[in-house]
Amino acid sequence: MDNNNGGSQVEKGNTRDTAPPKNVTPTKTGCSEVCHSQTVGVRGPVLVQDTVLHETLETFVFSTTLPRRLHTKGFGAFGYYYTTHSMKEYTKARLFQIPGQQVPVAVRFSLASSNQGTPDTSRNVRGFSTKFYTAEGIFDLICNHLPVFFVRDAILIADVISHLSPSPVNNLPDPERLWSLFAKYPEATNMLIWFFSDLGTVKSLRHIPGHSVSTYVWLNAQGVRHYVKYHWFPMAGVAYIDRQEAQWLACQDPDIAGRDLYDCIAKGKAVEYELCVQLMNPEDAKILPFDPLDDTKVWDETRYPLCPVGRMVLNCNPENYAEQVDKLAFDPANLLPGLEFSDDKVLQGRTFIYSDAQRHRLGPNYRNIPVNRQPNWSPACMVSSGNGRYVAGEIMRAEIPNPDNFTQATQKYESFSPAEKKNLADNIASGLVHALPNTQHIVLCHLEQVSPVLAATVRDQMCLYASTVGK
Ligand code: HEM
Known part of the structure; x- marks a missing residue:
């Protein structure tokens, strides 16, 4: 019997038992797979009772998890971390007590403002999140590759992300949306300098640092608190690319950074990073010219030197991206005794929202997914x-007393080489030229406060670009 004459089966009686079944094909796993819907005759309607069809479609539709609201595109790798220097003086966390202590880790690198199709070389903030599976429980260290953030209060994140997102009208990137972010928030000027320098374009995750941005607290066995900022540094050295190479690579291979990481590990070459911390006596906050809990600031490395803590070795690729990487649930509140959060206003907002996002994205049992599982976990952990x-004080909504929006932006700009300064000005001008005149004016006023030379160079470059874009 063949399907072409099956329409007459009803009239003639079913002769299927005499012919090989053609609607069942063996799959790679050897199981049979149904490949025709159940119909009335060959051309008749599909039956509502076809539970095989329903289950096949439902399984397909619900087979993926919801994407992350932020840092959507990402890549994972696994390996181990070991402590090289005892941090006993500053934290009682068992992980950091004795050199040689080793624990497994899972890492997810990501693009902060992305969808699954965003090119890896786009101007972006790269996420660098690490899950330490320690005997005491899970510790998540969530970092970005740039050490400063756009704003200093988590309540502004929805607005910031809307400025970084495509237009809600037509889903196209809109320069005015992006540049009005920097016009609206003078505190984002330090980030502007970092983000629009060539530090904002990357082709290899093996060459990026990671910075906690937010300030945490370390507590030692004697109950003494220190502020702490975490930093990862790639053992292979830090490397960036310029805008032209980034744009070219975006066309050649939009997944270049993920591919580079995977291929390197697949060839047996481990990818390594050093963990360092900066430590600060909380009393210093009273004498510093800036607020150390302000995420738009870095801490001067001469005053707060980088202390080496340990090494991470990534030597294992995922075998099942959906289960091992997509379902990773990093949370700045996944801390351990001796590792606490501070009063940093960005961090305080973050300590609630990641687990909320994960309950929504992965379901209420997300902590039981193997990559997130901590034996015997309970809320008391x-x-x-x-x-x-x-702590005492008047309840209020207020700006911090010492916002100092421009000093560190100037210091960063002045630390660049002449070539880096030139690229920064050119990167800014090529984008800012497409913003509205009032936005251009305000951003240029902010740049004037960073450096009159930078503002003048950007203005000159904008004139050149304006003539080519017909403005
Ligand atoms: C300003 C307030 C912020 C809010 C409200 C916020 C919120 C979020 C949310 C909801 C996610 C998705 C979580 C998930 O679905 O698993 C996320 C991911 C992430 N955030 Fe934030 N974030 C903020 C600031 C920051 C800062 C300052 C950093 C700097 C380290 C950061 C680094 C990351 C990274 C690296 C990821 C990706 C984690 C992963 O790979 O799964 N975020 N954030």
Whole structure:
């Protein structure tokens, strides 16, 4: 019997038992797979009772998890971390007590403002999140490749992300949306300098640093608190690319950074990073010219030197991206005794929203997914910061007393070589030229405060670009 004359089966009686079944094909796994819907005759309607069809479609539709609201595109790798220097003086976290202590890790690198199709070389903030599976429990260290953030209060994140996203009208990138972010928030000027320098374009994740941006607290066995910022540095050295190479590579291979990481590990070459911390006595906040809990600032490395803590070796690729990488749930609140959060206003907002996002994205049992599982976890395992600390004050919504929006932006600009300064000005001008005149004016006023030379160079470059874009 063949399907072409099956329409007459009803009239003639079913002769299927005499012919090989053609609607069942063996799959790679050897199981049979149904490949025809159940119909009334060959050309008749599909039956509502076809539970095989329903289950096949439902399984397909619900087979992927929801994308992350931020840092959507990402790549994962696995390996181990070991402590090289005892941090006992500053934290009681067991992980950091004795050199040689080693734990497994899972890492996810990501693009902060992305969808699955965003080119890896786009101007972007790269995420660099690490899950340490320690005997005490899971510690998540969530970092970005740039050490500063756009704003200093988590309440502004929705607005910031809307400025970084495509237009809600037509889903196209809109320069005015992006540049009005920097016009609206003078505190984003330091980020502007970092982001629009060539530090914002990357082709290899093996060559990026990671910075916690937010300030955490370390608590030692004697109950002494220190502010801490975490930093990863690639053992293979830091490397960036310029805008032209980034744009060319975006066309050649939009997944170049993920491919580079995977291929390197697949060839047996481990990817390594050093973990360092900067430590600060919280009392210093009273004398510093800036607020150390302000995420738009870095800490001067001469005053707060980088202390080496340990090494991470990534030597294992994922075998199942959906289960091992997509379902990773990083949370700045996944801390351990001795590792706490501080009063940093960005971090305080973040300590609630990641687990909310993950309940929505992965379901209420996300902590039981193998990559997130901590044996015997209960809410009591969470480390809530600051027990024993006395805090009092008037309840308010207020700007911090020392916002100082421009000093560090100037210092960063002045630290660049002449070639880096030139690229920065050119990168800014090529984008800012497409913004509205009022936005251009305000951003140029901010740049004037960073450096009159930078503002003048950007203005000159914009004139050149304006003539080519017909403005
Ligand atoms: C300003 C407030 C912020 C809010 C409200 C926020 C919120 C979020 C949310 C909801 C996610 C997705 C979580 C998930 O679905 O698993 C996320 C991911 C992420 N965030 Fe933030 N974020 C903020 C600031 C920051 C800062 C300052 C950093 C710097 C280290 C950062 C680094 C990351 C990274 C690296 C990821 C990706 C984690 C992964 O690979 O799964 N975020 N953020």
